[in-house]
Amino acid sequence: MRSLRNSSSLPWCVVGDLNNVVNQADKKGGRPYPRRLLEGFKQVLADCDLRDVDLIGYPFTWERNRGEANWIEVRLDRALVFDQDIGQDKRLGIAKVPLIELEAETLKEFELRLLPSLDTGK
Secondary structure, eight states: OHHHHHHOOSOOEEEEEOSOOSSGGGEESSSOOOHHHHHHHHHHHHHTTEEEOEEESOOOOEEESTTSTTOEEEOOEEEEEEHHHHTTOOOEEEEEEESOBOSSOBOSOEEEEEEEOOOOOO
8 A cells, every 4th residue: 555655646545355454443252453463554544644434334344153152243344545635524434235135144245335424423
């Protein structure tokens, strides 16, 4: 991401499954996320002037062992926006919308939409 940041002066964003979390609240269950990985990812975001956009709705986008004692949920899907493009407007959010829903379970494919967020108090 750092090399992308330095390759252009145009506004940019990163959207998808980044396989990393910003803080411990992004993970529920299991062992705490390693602090060095949290700090490293936060440093990359700061170096790239990227801001994590709020996720509207249920916060977790990945899980393992649902319904068991060792159930883990993590927010891996996120949108990062070039903070200078947003300025002081903190009203952006992401909604995850299931593309296909079955009676037994929801498939793990989501459409991510940038939209004005509901009043989150932020």
